[in-house]
Amino acid sequence: MGPIHHIKGILDRKAYLDILKKVMLPHARRALGQGSTFQEDNDPKHRSSDVQQWFRRRRITRLDWPSQSPDLNIIEPLWNEPKKRLAGKLARNVDEKFAQIKEEWSNIPQTTIDRLIESMQMSGCNTCKRLCY
Known part of the structure; x- marks a missing residue:
């Protein structure tokens, strides 16, 4: 289970990317290593082109979520x-x-x-x- 993070203000795609960079990625690398799969729902900020591009550039596998x-x-x-x-x-x-x-x-x-x-x-x-x- 990952760390909890205090979001101040509105969670938009930019704030979400910031959390991915500063919280999720360091934790995942430390706790899970390479080859893990990331799960998120279909919230519009999760599906934004810059978020999708961020995952692709880092070759992070994302779970297709119904x-x-x-x-x-x-x-x-x-x-x-x-x-x-x-x-x-x-x-x-x-x-x-x-x-x-x-x-x-x-x-x-x-x-x-x-x-x-x-x-x-x-x-x-x-x-x-x-x-x-």
Whole structure:
């Protein structure tokens, strides 16, 4: 699981490219090495020509992602983990809240991630069956 990053302002294609360069790529190289596949949804900023070109220039393989398929992505249920733990926990400002979120994010047990990946694999099988029949 990658690091969490505090986005200040609007996440447009330029901000997304900045995150890819400064956060995702260094983490992926360190944690995964060469030959890994990157997953993102079909958000317009992910599909912009400059983002696609950035991936091509770096020869990073991207997973072809079916439209309207949130059940194949573990990020939504994964976000629920810190949300549940932080419910009702107050913060004095945005930076303090981000620090709380970051701490909870780093404390998500690997077993939770593994369980979500397994459930995603089952959802993927079911989605493939629906698309093929």
